[in-house]
Amino acid sequence: MHASLASHVESLHPEPVTDQDALPPGPAAALSALLDLSAPAARSGDPLPPLWQWLYFLHWAPQQALGPDGHLRDARFLPPIPDRRRMFAGGRCEITEPLRLGQPAERTVSLAAVTPKQGRSGDLLFVTERHEFRQNGRLCLVEEQDIVYRSGDGHRPQHPAGLDASAEPGPEGPWQLRLHPTETMLFRFSALTANAHRIHYDAPYCRVVEGYPDLVVHGPLLALLMLELVRRNARERRVRSLSYRLHRPAFAAERLLADGTPSDDGARLHIATHREARHATAEVTFS
Numbered sequence: 001m002h003a004s005l006a007s008h009v010e011s012l013h014p015e016p017v018t019d020q021d022a023l024p025p026g027p028a029a030a031l032s033a034l035l036d037l038s039a040p041a042a043r044s045g046d047p048l049p050p051l052w053q054w055l056y057f058l059h060w061a062p063q064q065a066l067g068p069d070g071h072l073r074d075a076r077f078l079p080p081i082p083d084r085r086r087m088f089a090g091g092r093c094e095i096t097e098p099l100r101l102g103q104p105a106e107r108t109v110s111l112a113a114v115t116p117k118q119g120r121s122g123d124l125l126f127v128t129e130r131h132e133f134r135q136n137g138r139l140c141l142v143e144e145q146d147i148v149y150r151s152g153d154g155h156r157p158q159h160p161a162g163l164d165a166s167a168e169p170g171p172e173g174p175w176q177l178r179l180h181p182t183e184t185m186l187f188r189f190s191a192l193t194a195n196a197h198r199i200h201y202d203a204p205y206c207r208v209v210e211g212y213p214d215l216v217v218h219g220p221l222l223a224l225l226m227l228e229l230v231r232r233n234a235r236e237r238r239v240r241s242l243s244y245r246l247h248r249p250a251f252a253a254e255r256l257l258a259d260g261t262p263s264d265d266g267a268r269l270h271i272a273t274h275r276e277a278r279h280a281t282a283e284v285t286f287s
Helices: 025-034 183-192 203-210 219-233
Strands: 017-021 084-095 105-119 122-135 138-151 175-179 239-246 256-262 266-272 280-286
Touching: 025 183, 084 219, 175 219, 183 219, 219 239, 219 256, 219 266, 219 280
Parallel strands: none
Antiparallel strands: 017 105, 084 138, 084 239, 105 122, 122 138, 175 256, 239 280, 256 266, 266 280
């Protein structure tokens, strides 16, 4: 079943790579502005909120290294499969202690797993990257990211032909954060995370090439919105671990609801639109 994709990655055994970042407050201040935060984490010495490490250790590749979709053509952890399509599927994070702004940090990235699977859209390849972050010689957090690849167009998932920009999703839990993403917001988030994937800023490409009805909201932005429920409603609690899954894309102009239900030791979170109750889900455990 999986021989076609598996055969391309039999020799994929990249060595880990380690890089450094000074963790300047600037990127955190920029994301705080993007999310209209009244109490941003943007000063040297402040703890970095969970998943905000995505603003750092960025790689700005030469323009000639990008493929027609805006992604890199080749990189250390990219599987060498033909006509590669990439989807961010989810991840996990264990936090021993938060990273601190303004203090040099080290990240080591390694390939944790490569797993061919059969999905509704055909053969898929699941790639898990492991990221270890250290400050002052101490391991502060370990993150794993799950990326899904498919080869060529295959059997593309079906998406709605039209979108209702006015319909509001109904709340479920006591924690709620509403967002109406715009083209400008998605463009700014792409810039903050060095993400050149055209599905987030090129509407004609989305519709004609990828088959989406509109610009796609970044999976990482959905995850950050879910975690923002915790930051705003349980400021005194420290997140020890979290996991999240991205189920179905949400699109620009749709009205999003980040919804959460806390418990004694954590919280369950999700992103909804009027079309879908669970575009993304997450679980958080407190220290």
